[in-house]
Amino acid sequence: MKNMKMILQYDGSRYQGWQRLGDSDRTIQGKIEKVLSVMTGEDIEVIGSGRTDAGVHAIRQVANFHTESSMVPEAMLDYCYRYLPEDIVVLDMQEVDKMFHSRYNAKAKKYLYRIWNDRFHNPFYRKYACHIPNCLDIDSMRQAARFLIGEHDYTSFTTLKSKKKSKVRRVYSIDIEIKDKIIDIIFYGNGFLYNMVRIMTGTLIEVGLGKISPDAMENILSGKDRSLAGYTAPSNGLFLYEVEY
Template sequence: MRNIKLSIKYDGSRYKGWQKLGKTDMTIQTKIENVLSKMTGENIELIGSGRTDAGVHAICQVANFKTSTTMSLQSMLDYMYKYLPEDIVVFDIEEVNERFHSRYNAKSKKYVYKIWNDKYHNPFFRKYYEHIDKQLDIQLMRQGASFLIGEHDFSSFKSSKSQKKSSIRTIYSIDIQKEDCLIYITIHGNGFLHNMVRIIVGTLIEVGLSIKKPEDVKYILEKKDRSLAGPTASAKGLYLLDVEY
């Protein structure tokens, strides 16, 4: 039995998220599994590095599947490129050790959140950037973000739907850059709770708008109370950037 690792880009705009759901075939996992099953003649189960919610995109999602097919890697890659929808592209393929598991072996992940910061939205970016019409203070946001670096209990920054037993996570870095109207918030951590990145971003946006002070982030973190943090930023601005093994 071969173990095949895939690196995948996708535009999540029209999908219900990564994970397959019983009531719809409009998930990334389902679309890829259907193509792989037809390609191999087997009932393929695809294992992703983690779930992305409805509307969230990926610059590099990682997944793996087991198969008995004798097809070459290049033939598999070409087949997937031909039959997958245009908004899903498998751009790299590798045969890995049979014990490799996309989710359990992941050591860290990077996400990037993209904001269009101008009075008027850009119609070409409306599906892929969060629009904030008031000017954000990047320096204040960086000060607020600094309190989140390190190992903490991130209970204040998870949704009520989070099923993880522990809320302890480690954030290695939060990098905030601005280029004209574009703001990029890149977060690198060992793992993330449900909606954690989007709640962090929503909170930092409030800091950037002076609704909250940078030091409020420290208080919110310590209180472990979701109601104190900012709103959950929209899914369309979030991208899974990389998974490290």
């Protein structure tokens, strides 16, 4: 039994997210499993490094699957490129150790959130950036972001309801870069809770708009209450940027 590791990227605009649903044609996992199952003649289960939500994109998602197929990795790669839709591309395919697990072995992740900050939206970025028409105060956003770095309980920044699962994570860095009208926020941490990046982004946007003080971020964190933080930023600006092992 081979364990195959894939690196892939996708435009999540027309999908209901990564996780397979009843309608497999509307999910990334479902689309890939369908192609791989036909390719190998087996029922293939694809394991992703994490689940991206509806409308969320990936620049370097990592996944693995097990197969008895005798096809070489390069042939598998070519097959995927031929039969997957144009908005899903497998960039690399290789056989790895049988113990490799794309989700459990992940050590850290980076997410990119892109904002188009201008009075008018850009029609070419409408699927890949959140449009904020009012000018954002980048310095205030950077001040606020510093409070989010480190090991904290991020209950205020998740919609995860479970009381049994730990909400403690470590965020290594949050970098905010601006070029012309594009603002990129790069979140780097050992793991992220459900909607955590989008809620942190929405809160930072509200700081940039002057609705929340940068210093308030400390109280939002310690309050451990979702209602204290800002809104959940739209999915179209979010990209899974990189997964580290």
